[in-house]
Amino acid sequence: xxxxxxxxxxxxxxxxxxxxxxxxxxxxxxxxxxxxxxxxxxxxxxxxxxxxxxxxxxxxxxxxxxxxxxxxxxxxxxxxxxxxxxxxxxxxxxxxxxxxxxxxxxxxxxxxxxxxxxxxxxxxxxxxxxxxxxxxxxxxxxxxxxxxxxxxxxxxxxxxxxxxxxxxxxxxxxxxxxxxxxxxxxxxxxxxxxxxxxxxxxxxxxxxxxxxxxxxxxxxxxxxxxxxxxxxxxxxxxxxxxxxxxxxxxxxxxxxxxxxxxxxx
Numbered sequence: 044x045x046x047x048x049x050x051x052x053x054x055x056x057x058x059x060x061x062x063x064x065x066x067x068x069x070x071x072x073x074x075x076x077x078x079x080x081x082x083x084x085x086x087x088x089x090x091x092x093x094x095x096x097x098x099x100x101x102x103x104x105x106x107x108x109x110x111x112x113x114x115x116x117x118x119x120x121x122x123x124x125x126x127x128x129x130x131x132x133x134x135x136x137x138x139x140x141x142x143x144x145x146x147x148x149x150x151x152x153x154x155x156x157x158x159x160x161x162x163x164x165x166x167x168x169x170x171x172x173x174x175x176x177x178x179x180x181x182x183x184x185x186x187x188x189x190x191x192x193x194x195x196x197x198x199x200x201x202x203x204x205x206x207x208x209x210x211x212x213x214x215x216x217x218x219x220x221x222x223x224x225x226x227x228x229x230x231x232x233x234x235x236x237x238x239x240x241x242x243x244x245x246x247x248x249x250x251x252x253x254x255x256x257x258x259x260x261x262x263x264x265x266x267x268x269x270x271x272x273x274x275x276x277x278x279x280x281x282x283x284x285x286x287x288x289x290x291x292x293x294x295x296x297x298x299x300x301x302x303x304x305x306x307x308x
Contacts, residue, residue, distance in 0.1 A: 046109050046147070048086045050094060053103055066107035066147060067091055069128060073121035076113025076151060077234055085110060088128065095136050107145030107185075108132055114192060115234075116151035117160060119169045126173055130180060146177070147187040154196030156237055156285050163193055191288065198287035201226070202241065205279050206257060214251040214268060219281065222256030223263050226290040227283065230265045238269050241280040248273040254281070 045060065047053045048068040056063050070085030086094065098105045108129045112121050126148070133143045152166045174186055207218035223230045230236075238254060250273045256263035271281070 044107070044145075048084055050097070053094070053098075053101075057101075057103060062104065064104055064106045064145075066109040066145065067094060067105060067132075068109045068111075069125075069132065071110035071112045071121065071125035071128070071149070073113045073116050073118060073151075075116055075118030075121060077115035077153075078232065079113045080111050081113065088132070091132055092135060095132075095139055095141055098141065099139065105136070105141055106143065107147060108143055109147035109149060109187075111149035111189075112151035114151060115153045115156075117153050119166065122148065122151075122170060122173060126177065130177070133181065133184070144183065145185045145187065146181075147189070150189040150191050150193075152190040152193035154192050154285050154288065156196070156235075166193070195287040196285040199290065201236075201283040201286040201290060202280050203283065205275065205277050205281065208275075208277055212253065214253050216253045216255055217271075217275070217281075218255050218257060219265065220257055221265075221283075222258045223265065224256065224258050224260070227256065227265055227286075229289055231262060233267075235266050235269075236286055237284040238266050238271070239282045239284065240272050240275065241282050 044064045044066060045056045046066040046068045047056060053065060056065060068085050069091055070081040070087060072079055072081040094103075095105065097103075110125045110129060112125055116122075129146055133146070136143045148170070152163065152170075153160050155162065170188070177184060177186065201221065203219040203221040205217050206220050209216040209218070221227055227236070249270045251268050252266075252271050252275075253264065254266040254269060256265055265283075
């Protein structure tokens, strides 16, 4: 099975794969998502209908609709809107003589990085209700869900040492022996992990710090502002909790080597 959101992608898939089953990926923007993937991915309704109309002539095997509501999405209403749009597209496909048998609801279920994120059970209960509603309308539709971040975020805590303190900065700047370029990459998009002291004689008195990584890059900021013990010192350990998603995996995440370098004479 392949997901595509452009005519050229579909042509590549049908050229390179034997009898591929193709999902049309539709846009599903959400202001409540930390990462709005629909800025880059997902067809508009008009373009989706264009592809469905063309698929009959081209004999493209369109079997499914998919969307991704955006990573770390906290608003259940965004799923409802995307599901509504997907169902309408499935009905449109049926009117054109195309049987869509699969619907992928994507990912987006949030991990509990902050107190304002509701527990996983809240989202599962409400998405289950949405699935039941879909089943009443389309009982033979195969449904998929990809809750990656919500499943793996709490599987890892990242421990990092303080290797430098710059007290003259406002707020004081802590430098850690990790970096946005060594696993904590989502901080580049202003995504912040829970950051705690590790109990190394923590003072009850706390103050705000900025926390950066070890690289020479000014963008290497892990937390813009976090409350930590005032007596913190070089060599102390900090804990980045809920660090199981999109951290260590980035070492091989895209599975593509850097471009080769050629000497041109």
